[in-house]
Amino acid sequence: MNTAAQPPVGEKVRCLACGEVFDASISVCPVCGASGEWLALYVPETNAFRRESEEIFLIVGGGIAAVSAAEAIRERNRLCSIVLFSEEAVLPYNRPMLTKAMFDSLAEEALAIHPRSWYEEHGIYLMLSKRVVSLLPEERELVTDDGAHFHYDKCILATGASCFIPPIEGTGLAGVVAIRSVTDAAAAARRAEAGQNAVVIGGGVLGLEAAWALKKAGCHVTVLENSPRLMMRNLDAAASALLQAAVEESGVAVVYSAQTDKINGTETVESVTLRDGTVLPADLVVVSCGVRANTALAQSAGIETGRAVVVDEHMETNLRGVYACGDCAEFRGVNRAVWPVAAEMGACAGANAAGEAAVYAEHPVPFTF
Template sequence: MGEGKKNMVKCLVCGAVFEEGNEVCPVCGVGSENFVPYEEEKNNFHKNTEELYLILGNGAAGVSAAEAIRERNSTCSIVMVTKEDCLPYSRPMLTKAVMGKDEREELLLHDPAWYEEKGILNLTGKQAEKIDTKEKEVTFDDGIRLKYDKCIYALGSECFIPPIPGSEKNEVVAIRRLSDIEKLNSLLSESKQAVVIGGGVLGLEAAWELKRTGLFVTVLEHGDQLMKRQLDQESGEFLKSIILEKGIDVKFQAVTREIEGEEKVTGVRLEDGTVLPADLVVISAGVRANVSLAEDAGAKSGRAVIVNEHMETTVPGIYACGDCAEYEGINYAIWPQAVEMGKAAGANAAGEKISYKTVTAALTFNGMDTSLFAVGDPGKDPGRTYEVRREEDEEKKIYKVYYYAEGKLTGAILIGDTSDMGRILEEIE
């Protein structure tokens, strides 16, 4: 027997699969208590061709699609193009432990040798401007045109910037790309007070990282509780108390009217007239899918580009996956969905017929020296009767709630101890 194949594990938080032995997940940074053993599905389909596969975008979906194509076709050409200036990296890590540090290398999903070995060509710093479906070619902003036999549209999403006067100022950052973090890091040394607009997972992660670099931080939440869609009121309150204890201020029903300052940002003015002093503002108000290029090429879209279970758009030869794709009205814009959609898009583009199965949308948050996991329906359907089980340990900062309807687990929220995550996911699925 030669060397045994390394055992693989899967991260329950982000869905990443990697070799066992890692202390933390290379994609989302959580600890090994969130890993489960992973058996790779055997792929028996193989068909070598001389086709050209052009992948637009190099996030989780694009890389996943490239890998799925190469597994099934050893001789085709695969070209992945991005407007960013770097190889694919872990986007979830941007709002985690990278503020104040230069960790470009450590964020990469694979080193350059991996792409060489797989024969995947990366072109960086090129923005796609037009897809010509008749000629089957894509034109880029530098004038080059690339032909394709199959095109994988994986252009992701952009941060939504609400129409707030002053949001164009230099000290206002929305964290979506490595370049945003690099810009933020360049502003840190001159900043003392930060305001984060948006109390979702990414906003809270950013707030925690800013706090850890020594800033005074205020989070502005539009609603009347944190993460209202995924948490019930009690767990929202419990999370709030943890955040306040860490010295981060949270303001609810806070609507930003203007970001003030002449030369530089000086403060954030709310609708009620309150002015919060600030020299740095982070906006985390959700994302919008990049659909315009696909729409111009004739693809139908809703909130994102509409695809069938094979990830085909309404335009022959063009597949879409990740944050920019919508299947059966669903677009969660989360990493596990991008990975699974990418796999399905790549496999189908390579000629195998496989169906994408919608991933379970779980909310995970790691920061403030705690961890949070929420999945399913936490009692939000007025037409249902729920049985609710709560466990709370104020001292250890642990809070758990389970929602049941018709004897089945419909939703769960864990704060402070998420070790039950795997079992809950299985039960809900």
């Protein structure tokens, strides 16, 4: 039994597993699912830098990198205007919880990083259901899909990433989903009725989390992993064996060294065929094969990109006054595309956009289930 004293009301706690900070009222980390003993009292660092100005900061994106950037700017500048553009219709939310909470509450208030009142209190204007289609660096403007133009003094790109869909026949069938948004998770949950067959293509963290959620919902679940063991790039053989044992104990089946040939069905998925001829019945297929950075907006503006948007140690791109952070950014040739890194990059981008000279420092990236 955990006998540790509970933090006072109004305090903050940091999750020692993923590094995120929350109100002390939580008992389980809403990002990584770590239990209460992993939550420690958080004492925020005092930031002495201030630059009060009436600049306009436009942030493109609705994830943790965007929110962290906005928060960092507001901490340093109380007079500026901050506008955050998100393509989704809901408040910025804890995206890692999508595969964990697929059959729990996907309601906005349950997943939101901050309640709507937080943005109002911090003077951060949310432009939801707004897609930015152009960045005009000469004019220092963003253009949205309805043709509106917005001037900026500093711009931060936090456009995130999209699920990679491998070139497999049948990925467009109804019942084939890649979980990246609340809408995706809800679609998967609607199709996953007890007794149905679910196939998960990809045995990484998110794929396994989706598999466990589907199994708990009563589905017969098979994970297709193209490597000879689970998470070969992240775990040594001994750790991978422990993970495999836990997966098998949960009742989830795993096919190793699996090569998916095609997904079968007329309009709706019916089965999955492997290259060795094995046919697996499937009422639902979850594709979890990694992500690719969203770089189209940056590329169209002449910003340097590699696998993602190239940034320096200040999170600034090759265009002065334009920053990038989170899943859409790469630093020193590496695109991490994980939540804790996105939060840190966003905070660094926001600090520097506000005028500070913060230097991004990489930290070890935890993996949690």
